[in-house]
Amino acid sequence: MTGLAAAIVLLPFVAAFAGMLLGPRLTKLLGGRGGRGGRGEGGEGGEGAPLPLLRNGPALIACVPMAASLVLAAIVAFQVWRDPGERIRVFTRIPTGGVEILVALQVDGLAAVVGLMVCCVALAVQIYSVTYMAKDPRYSSYAAFISLFTAAMLLVVYAGDLMVLYVGWEVMGVCSYFLIGHHWEDRGNSRAAVKAFLVTRLGDVGFLLGILVLGTGAKTFAIEGVLRAVPAMPHSTVTAAALLLLAGVAGKSAQFPLHTWLPDAMAGPTPISALIHAATMVAAGIYVVARVYGVFVSAPASLTVLGILAVISMLGSALAALAQDDIKRVLAYSTISQLAVMAAGLAVGGKSAAIFHLLTHGAFKALLFLGAGCVIVVSGSNLLRNYGGLRQGMPIAFWSMTIGLAALAGVPPVSGWFSKDSIIEAAQHSATHSGEISAQAAGEHGWFSYAPLQEGQNLTFNTIGSPGSGIAHIPTGVAWLIYIGLLVTVALTAAYAMRLWLMTFFGEPRGSYDTHDAPWLMTGTVAVLAVPSALLGFFGGGAEELRPHFTSAVIGVIFLVVGGGAAFLVWNRDPALDPARALGPARPLFLRAFYVDEVYAAGIVRPVQALARYVVAFDDKGIDAAVVGTARAARRLGGVLRVPQNGNAQGYLTGLIAGVVVIVAGVVIFL
Numbered sequence: 161m162t163g164l165a166a167a168i169v170l171l172p173f174v175a176a177f178a179g180m181l182l183g184p185r186l187t188k189l190l191g192g193r194g195g196r197g198g199r200g201e202g203g204e205g206g207e208g209a210p211l212p213l214l215r216n217g218p219a220l221i222a223c224v225p226m227a228a229s230l231v232l233a234a235i236v237a238f239q240v241w242r243d244p245g246e247r248i249r250v251f252t253r254i255p256t257g258g259v260e261i262l263v264a265l266q267v268d269g270l271a272a273v274v275g276l277m278v279c280c281v282a283l284a285v286q287i288y289s290v291t292y293m294a295k296d297p298r299y300s301s302y303a304a305f306i307s308l309f310t311a312a313m314l315l316v317v318y319a320g321d322l323m324v325l326y327v328g329w330e331v332m333g334v335c336s337y338f339l340i341g342h343h344w345e346d347r348g349n350s351r352a353a354v355k356a357f358l359v360t361r362l363g364d365v366g367f368l369l370g371i372l373v374l375g376t377g378a379k380t381f382a383i384e385g386v387l388r389a390v391p392a393m394p395h396s397t398v399t400a401a402a403l404l405l406l407a408g409v410a411g412k413s414a415q416f417p418l419h420t421w422l423p424d425a426m427a428g429p430t431p432i433s434a435l436i437h438a439a440t441m442v443a444a445g446i447y448v449v450a451r452v453y454g455v456f457v458s459a460p461a462s463l464t465v466l467g468i469l470a471v472i473s474m475l476g477s478a479l480a481a482l483a484q485d486d487i488k489r490v491l492a493y494s495t496i497s498q499l500a501v502m503a504a505g506l507a508v509g510g511k512s513a514a515i516f517h518l519l520t521h522g523a524f525k526a527l528l529f530l531g532a533g534c535v536i537v538v539s540g541s542n543l544l545r546n547y548g549g550l551r552q553g554m555p556i557a558f559w560s561m562t563i564g565l566a567a568l569a570g571v572p573p574v575s576g577w578f579s580k581d582s583i584i585e586a587a588q589h590s591a592t593h594s595g596e597i598s599a600q601a602a603g604e605h606g607w608f609s610y611a612p613l614q615e616g617q618n619l620t621f622n623t624i625g626s627p628g629s630g631i632a633h634i635p636t637g638v639a640w641l642i643y644i645g646l647l648v649t650v651a652l653t654a655a656y657a658m659r660l661w662l663m664t665f666f667g668e669p670r671g672s673y674d675t676h677d678a679p680w681l682m683t684g685t686v687a688v689l690a691v692p693s694a695l696l697g698f699f700g701g702g703a704e705e706l707r708p709h710f711t712s713a714v715i716g717v718i719f720l721v722v723g724g725g726a727a728f729l730v731w732n733r734d735p736a737l738d739p740a741r742a743l744g745p746a747r748p749l750f751l752r753a754f755y756v757d758e759v760y761a762a763g764i765v766r767p768v769q770a771l772a773r774y775v776v777a778f779d780d781k782g783i784d785a786a787v788v789g790t791a792r793a794a795r796r797l798g799g800v801l802r803v804p805q806n807g808n809a810q811g812y813l814t815g816l817i818a819g820v821v822v823i824v825a826g827v828v829i830f831l
Contacts, residue, residue: 162249162265164236165318168229168275169265172282173311175225179218179304219290222303226286226310230279233272240272248320248384259375262382264320270515274447275317277519280692281439281526282310284685288530289431291681292537302342306435309335313440317447322371322381325448329367329412332441333360339436340428352427359421363411370404373397374455387454395459402455402462405448406469413445413499416473420757422496423480426488430536433488434529437495438522446502450515453506457597457632464634467507471645474500476754478652482659483740483750486542487532490660493753494568495525497649501583504642507634509597510586512705517579520696524567524576527689531561534678534686535664539671544663545738551665553675556683558665560690567693569657570650570720572713578697580650582705585712587643595639597632650716651723658727659739667735 247267254261286306293299312335315328334357341353375381377397378389390398409415414422422442426433436442449456449466456462474497481493498521505514534557535550536542551558567576590596669675677683700706730739740747752758804815 161236161239161247161267164232165265165267165271165275166251168232168236168279169311169314169318171225171229171232171311172307172314175221176304176308176311179221179300179307182217182221185217216290218300218303219286222286222307223283223290226279226283226307229310229314230276230283233276233279236267237272237276240267240269244269246384248382250320259379259381261323262321262380263324264382265318266320266383267318270447270450271317273519274443274515275314277522278310278313278317278439278443281522282306282435284526284530284689285431285435288434288533288682288685289429291679292431292533293429296342298342302339302429305335305338305342306432309339309435309440313444316444320383322375322383322386322452325383325451326368326371329408329444329448330364332412332444333357333364336360336425336436336441339432340425342429342432343427346427349427352421352424356421356425359418360411363408363418365407366404367408367411370401370406370408373401373404374452377401383452387452390454390458398455399459399461402459403465405452405455406462406466409445409449409466409503410469411445413442413503414473414496415445415469415500415503416476417756419473419477419496420753420760423489423492423753426486426492430488430529430533433492434526434533437491437529438526442495442499443518443522446499446506446514446518449503449506450511453511456506457509460597460632460634463507463597463632464638466503467634467638467642470500470503470507471641472500473497474504474649475645475652478649478656479750480753481656482652483743483747485544485738485740485751487535487544487547487660487664488529488542490544490656491525491528491532494528494653494656497653498525498568501580501646501649504646505583505586508583508587508590508639508642509632510583510705512703513579513582513586516700516706517576517583520567520575520579520693523689523696524564524574524693527560527564527686527693528568530682530689531557531564531686534682537678537682538675539673541671544660546671547664547669548667548671549665549669550675554665554677556677556687560683560686561664562661563690563694565657565661569654569724570716572708572717573697574694575692575697577713577716578700578706578708581708581713581716582700584643584646584650584716585709586705587639587646588712590634590639591636591643595634595636597634647715647719651719654720654723655727658724659731662728662731662735663738667731670736 245268248264250262250264252263254263286303289299289303289306293302296302309332312328312331316325316332319325319328337353337357340356341350344350344353371381374386377393378386380386380389407418411418422436425436456466477493477496477500481490481497484490484493498517502514502517502521505511505517534554535547538550538554539546541547563574567574570577570580727739730742731737743750749755804811
């Protein structure tokens with residue numbers, strides 16, 4: 161099975177390599193890809209009539225290996241479902257003079273289901289992009305970077321060693337830079353790419369240090385070895401490592417205070433937004449916390465910090481989403497908020513619930529972004545104020561996005577309701593039991609966890625951190641804060657989802673464009689994604705902690721109705737106006753996401769720029785002046801010394817004779 165996992169990772173990597181080398185040549189060989197086309201608003205790919213898929217070389221290189229990886233991932237997931245447990249395979253060992261690095265892959269229930277989700281979304285994005293990027297002259301490199309991006313995320317998912325995981329983690333960061341800045345001619349796109357790269361790198365410094373602390377303390381970087389060694393490690397070491405890892409998690413999963421890159425990343429092509437938000441990059445942080453969950457549970461302080469950051473992120477981003485006019489920025493802030501919901505679930509011990517929400521979120525968020533791409537292509541605009549009445553002209557996009565928004569808001573019985581209810585139930589349990597995180601709440605025996613095996617078989621670890629202890633705690637006040645924050649977030653999510661739905665598909669048309677469904681390859685992909693967005697929640701019924709719970713479900717639905725109903729009532733007063741007007745003077749604050757970017761600009765960016773200008777001035781007037789002055793002095797001295805060295809042989813002979821005369825005279829006089 162680990163051999164299949166290796167193939168799942170390698171296939172998109174080979175596709176990326178082949179796409180970089182052969183994509184343009186194969187395009188010419190198979191008849192070209194169309195001329196250089198224009199781009200719509202925001203640098204989006206315009207609507208066009210691309211060549212058939214079978215004649216599109218780069219598309220074949222990108223889609224066929226990804227489809228093969230999906231089939232293999234499905235086989236791996238099925239085998240793990242039939243025979244739960246860990247499979248670990250070490251391919252080679254890399255000596256370092258200290259703790260060796262194992263090139264190893266690990267397959268268990270957690271890796272199997274997340275890997276399957278990544279492959280599904282990546283294939284959908286590749287197929288969708290064939291039409292969406294039909295007129296882009298750099299499509300071959302675009303498709304190749306998506307393949308490399310996917311391979312990196314799959315390496316994170318299946319890695320059995322923290323250093324191998326870190327390789328995939330960093331490759332994703334590089335790919336995000338190139339994909340967000342794909343249309344680099346636009347200054348806004350290139351700035352967004354640089355911002356995403358730098359902000360996530362800032363968090364990755366802490367992430368790497370956390371890995372080094374864990375590996376040094378455990379004497380191994382192997383994930384199962386680290387988890388087995390955690391109970392014997394000093395508590396301060398485990399806590400420090402967990403907090404350092406959270407820095408990387410906050411950066412990759414766009415959590416406060418390193419969240420500001422994600423909304424700006426919407427400058428990239430819409431399919432890239434879908435890939436980043438649904439299956440790669442931002443999902444990696446949540447996945448890593450779940451993968452080494454024993455480390456965090458053994459350091460409850462790290463879960464406390466995670467919970468507080470999650471509350472800030474989920475509420476702040478939900479309020480920001482409520483005020484945005486750009487459809488992609490609404491969904492971007494929604495992603496930050498939903499990732500915070502998953503982080504909150506992990507903070508209160510709902511590991512299985514958090515991963516379940518990661519899976520359902522991957523389905524409906526990919527649907528929403530790709531559906532938004534259909535709307536953008538038809539309307540030529542990203543702005544909600546330019547939409548209206550699209551449900552009649554775009555029925556497939558309407559019904560698909562209706563399912564996606566229902567899943568986002570948590571409307572029963574679509575997928576998001578099941579997973580969000582499980583997290584609310586875990587938070588309610590923790591709040592009403594003095595911040596307790598029980599073994600059952602942590603999902604010790606669930607689908608997404610390590611299965612206990614007999615001695616001599618594959619090594620496993622009790623996710624609570626101390627075999628037999630079964631219980632950890634976070635402060636009761638923090639547990640209640642998380643619980644209340646989740647409920648308020650449910651109401652806010654329903655409000656901004658309702659606002660987006662009404663402003664896009666209802667009311668009078670506010671644009672001058674002709675409404676029709678996007679090309680079939682785009683709408684077909686969106687329609688297919690609507691199926692798991694609607695039905696995926698029912699697959700959690702096999703686990704007790706993932707089934708709906710009456711109390712939490714009723715409370716959640718009440719907050720859902722309050723938030724969605726309020727948005728509908730405001731809109732219904734005047735459908736031609738934006739319901740966000742009800743925010744009044746607070747809207748600019750929410751629209752600018754509480755001015756966090758401005759605070760960073762004033763407190764970090766401008767001082768660094770001023771320091772850089774000072775350094776440049778000092779370099780010019782100090783260091784450079786000294787170097788240049790020394791060179792000039794040497795040149796002048798050389799000019800003086802070269803006067804007698806003029807190349808005149810007669811002058812040399814005269815000097816020689818004069819010197820001999822002086823020497824002889826000196827000898828005669830003084831001797």
